[in-house]
Amino acid sequence: MPDDAPGESSAFARLDPRIQQFLWREGWTELRAAQERAIGPILDTDHDVIIAAATASGKTEAAFLPALTRLLHSREPRLIIYLSPLKALINDQFGRLDRLCEQLELPVWPWHGDISASVKQRFWRNPHGVLLITPESMEAMFCNRGGALAGALARTEILVVDELHAFIGSERGRQLQSLLHRAQALAGRRLPRVGLSATLGDMTLAAEFLRPGEAVQVELIEERSHGAELRVLVKGYLEPKVSATAVGPDDDDEPITPGQIAAHLFGVLRGSNNLVFPNSRREVERYTHLLREHCQAAGIANEFWPHHGSLSREVREDTEFALKRRESGAPAATAICTNTLELGIDIGAVKCVAQIGPAPTVASLRQRLGRSGRRAGEPAILRGYVNEEALDQRSGLASRLRLRTVRLIAQIELMLTGWCEPPAPRGLFLSTLIQQVLSLTVERGGVLAGEAYALLCRGERPAGRADGKPVEGPFGAVSPAVFAKLLRALGAREVLMQDPSGLLLPGRAGERMVNHYSFYAAFADQEEFRVENAGRLLGTLPVDNLLRVDQRILFAGRTWRVIAIEMERKAIEVSAEKGGAPPRFDGGGGRSHRRVHQQMRELLAGNAQPAYLDADARAILAEGRDTYRRLDLDRQWLVRDGSAVHLFTWLGDDANEALALLLAGRGWHADNDGLGVLVELGARDADALAKDVMSLGDATAGDMASALAQSKNLAQSKNLAREKWDGLLDPELLADNFVSRFLDLEAARQWAAEARAAASGSVSSGGVVQ
DNA sequence: GACCTGCTGCGGCATG
Numbered sequence A: 001m002p003d004d005a006p007g008e009s010s011a012f013a014r015l016d017p018r019i020q021q022f023l024w025r026e027g028w029t030e031l032r033a034a035q036e037r038a039i040g041p042i043l044d045t046d047h048d049v050i051i052a053a054a055t056a057s058g059k060t061e062a063a064f065l066p067a068l069t070r071l072l073h074s075r076e077p078r079l080i081i082y083l084s085p086l087k088a089l090i091n092d093q094f095g096r097l098d099r100l101c102e103q104l105e106l107p108v109w110p111w112h113g114d115i116s117a118s119v120k121q122r123f124w125r126n127p128h129g130v131l132l133i134t135p136e137s138m139e140a141m142f143c144n145r146g147g148a149l150a151g152a153l154a155r156t157e158i159l160v161v162d163e164l165h166a167f168i169g170s171e172r173g174r175q176l177q178s179l180l181h182r183a184q185a186l187a188g189r190r191l192p193r194v195g196l197s198a199t200l201g202d203m204t205l206a207a208e209f210l211r212p213g214e215a216v217q218v219e220l221i222e223e224r225s226h227g228a229e230l231r232v233l234v235k236g237y238l239e240p241k242v243s244a245t246a247v248g249p250d251d252d253d254e255p256i257t258p259g260q261i262a263a264h265l266f267g268v269l270r271g272s273n274n275l276v277f278p279n280s281r282r283e284v285e286r287y288t289h290l291l292r293e294h295c296q297a298a299g300i301a302n303e304f305w306p307h308h309g310s311l312s313r314e315v316r317e318d319t320e321f322a323l324k325r326r327e328s329g330a331p332a333a334t335a336i337c338t339n340t341l342e343l344g345i346d347i348g349a350v351k352c353v354a355q356i357g358p359a360p361t362v363a364s365l366r367q368r369l370g371r372s373g374r375r376a377g378e379p380a381i382l383r384g385y386v387n388e389e390a391l392d393q394r395s396g397l398a399s400r401l402r403l404r405t406v407r408l409i410a411q412i413e414l415m416l417t418g419w420c421e422p423p424a425p426r427g428l429f430l431s432t433l434i435q436q437v438l439s440l441t442v443e444r445g446g447v448l449a450g451e452a453y454a455l456l457c458r459g460e461r462p463a464g465r466a467d468g469k470p471v472e473g474p475f476g477a478v479s480p481a482v483f484a485k486l487l488r489a490l491g492a493r494e495v496l497m498q499d500p501s502g503l504l505l506p507g508r509a510g511e512r513m514v515n516h517y518s519f520y521a522a523f524a525d526q527e528e529f530r531v532e533n534a535g536r537l538l539g540t541l542p543v544d545n546l547l548r549v550d551q552r553i554l555f556a557g558r559t560w561r562v563i564a565i566e567m568e569r570k571a572i573e574v575s576a577e578k579g580g581a582p583p584r585f586d587g588g589g590g591r592s593h594r595r596v597h598q599q600m601r602e603l604l605a606g607n608a609q610p611a612y613l614d615a616d617a618r619a620i621l622a623e624g625r626d627t628y629r630r631l632d633l634d635r636q637w638l639v640r641d642g643s644a645v646h647l648f649t650w651l652g653d654d655a656n657e658a659l660a661l662l663l664a665g666r667g668w669h670a671d672n673d674g675l676g677v678l679v680e681l682g683a684r685d686a687d688a689l690a691k692d693v694m695s696l697g698d699a700t701a702g703d704m705a706s707a708l709a710q711s712k713n714l715a716q717s718k719n720l721a722r723e724k725w726d727g728l729l730d731p732e733l734l735a736d737n738f739v740s741r742f743l744d745l746e747a748a749r750q751w752a753a754e755a756r757a758a759a760s761g762s763v764s765s766g767g768v769v770q
Numbered sequence B: 001g002a003c004c005t006g007c008t009g010c011g012g013c014a015t016g
Helices: A017-026 A033-044 A059-073 A087-104 A117-125 A135-144 A146-154 A171-187 A203-210 A257-269 A281-298 A313-328 A362-369 A403-417 A430-444 A449-456 A480-492 A508-514 A594-605 A615-630 A653-665 A686-695 A701-710 A712-716 A731-742 A745-761
Strands: A049-052 A079-083 A108-111 A129-133 A156-161 A193-197 A219-222 A230-239 A274-277 A304-307 A334-337 A352-356 A380-389 A496-498 A503-506 A528-533 A536-542 A552-555 A558-566 A571-576 A638-641 A644-648 A669-672 A676-680
Touching: A017 A059, A017 A087, A033 A049, A033 A059, A033 A219, A049 A059, A049 A203, A059 A079, A059 A087, A059 A129, A059 A156, A059 A193, A079 A135, A079 A171, A087 A108, A087 A129, A108 A117, A129 A135, A135 A146, A135 A171, A135 A430, A146 A156, A146 A171, A146 A430, A156 A171, A171 A430, A171 A449, A193 A203, A203 A219, A230 A257, A230 A403, A230 A615, A257 A274, A257 A281, A257 A352, A257 A380, A281 A304, A281 A334, A304 A313, A313 A334, A352 A362, A362 A403, A380 A403, A380 A615, A403 A594, A403 A615, A430 A449, A430 A480, A430 A496, A430 A503, A430 A508, A430 A731, A449 A480, A480 A496, A480 A731, A496 A508, A503 A508, A528 A558, A594 A615, A638 A686, A644 A686, A653 A669, A653 A676, A653 A686, A653 A745, A686 A745
Parallel strands: A049 A193, A049 A219, A079 A129, A079 A156, A108 A129, A156 A193, A230 A380, A274 A334, A274 A352, A304 A334, A352 A380, A528 A571
Antiparallel strands: A496 A503, A528 A536, A552 A558, A558 A571, A638 A644, A644 A676, A669 A676
16 A cells, blocks of 8 residues: 555555544544554454553554454454453543544444443344453353354454453453453354553563463564653651550550651642552551641642542542543642552553552552653653661561562662563463353353363364364363363362263252352452451451461561461451561562562672662661671571571562471471561471471472372461362362462472582581571 | 452333
């Protein structure tokens, strides 16, 4: 096609004329680089494509402009299916797409739980145009409208997945992969997939997620955000210690550093739009309250708005609206939020992002910062705040190493080098496999075990595609033996039954599951344990904490020992534990990657002074380095701390948790504490522990996994069942599933082997320091 | 002491 219009790209010229006209009228002067690059592959080929760029950089248009052109070129009615993790995003996209599609005379169908049944009925009369849908609603279509869905999929041109990175590594992600795979099977032909994603550390892993087993042919279109200048400032704060004698056990003294941080935030944020991330809903409430008080005291209208998952839709929309309306000259607004504002909900540009304490991950920090500096010529601004306790004799190692501050600095350093955590999609995901097998039996009115295995796990490549490799399904890591064991377990629980011809059908319990709308979501509702002491309720604790009897936990500001776990009542009985400061490392929450811990170690071991630290943050870092050197942590990996021992592994959480469980298998009370493993010595000594640790270097990962699965310690951890239908697994499958998903045994073994190699040289004491 | 996400079909009744 000729490119004769000045200032226009040849790619633009390839869009349907009606789309070109719309863009001219909208005042578009040029296409973004990713949009330009996406047009060819999506228009000409059935290749899969990943478009990776920062939030709201026009990724959706990059996918839809060529995809809609394809629709317009077809004489038959055709369909684009767009899958989104959020209802709010579907509503946003509907608003943006509907105006364009009206011009093109193509219907756009928003589809999720809040959309009325009448709209949905109209769609089925003539399924064409653009369908914007959640994975859960798609699952419901497979269950309830198998026949009609097959017709719609036969017309489907392309599958678009938004916020791909938000799916990777979760049950919901595995469900999505299964839905893409089943859609293709139902359509009877290959359906091209387009993933829209934030830039991830390793895009080939995202490609592997989008098209398992065939990642090499996925086209990667990555637009790294550069150009915008980045300004960083990290401020440190010290929380004074209240003297021990002045505090009764139930006193709940308000810390003073949040007030200081809020005062500074008020000074620098008022008058502009910003985002503040304090990491938890409780802290969101705390800072919102403090900042609103500042507005009142200053006699100005409120500029600070909360946003998190426990707030109602209406309250959250108020906040989103306050941020958006700034564009039209309304008063400034700053949202204090959790990661609810990390995904692509449209809130306009913000001036500055404030991070209080370490971020959960480097990837998340990068996502958050991507909201700032979006207007040409404006810098992206990150303001970090960290508070630490003043040190005294009772301070724990985490405080003395200043890990909160060190973690945030390490995250910033890694972000500046361009690194972030790669997605970690490993795991059997047997809970989600249960859902998909059941859903498949309903979709097809019964399915043979072999068919189900071939579709969901691994099957022969159809004739004509004889490259020797089997087709990899979404549950490719599940072996035939594990699948058979799973079917037997489901049969025993009447989730599945087999008719005389061998056809698998829902059993009595399975019928109940699939006939309730709660079946469609792959992830479980948040469950909480009541935490009780002598009949008194202390509060609630999320179930996704690995708990076992005798474990020490920190709760309501005190240290407790778990006495009993009552699964039926969802209650934990604890008794007060005497002893000094709680021996707990404090992270940003969530699971931490090994690279972050290594960066923290490099920071502690080194002398470099990042230019973005204020004087107090520099002093705090210096204290951490002082502790690191006094403990000789460059060489020592085993450090006494009162009656306990810290094993400094500097591994990721998956490996630390594996190591802790392996040591528990040898009779030690061991827990992952972030940077390593905390072990209580009890009657034994540190040399015995060092010997046990080093002996762990011998086992193969396979040996260790089965040993671990058999060990009574794993059975003692009564809440291995963390995924929605884990309760239907027998103990062996449950342990396999848990190990596959949450433990890195090989890294733990390697560390133990290295510790032994190092010790055989110089450290006869096993590296004991006090 | 993280955080987040999602949900059908149908019967019964009232209203236009």
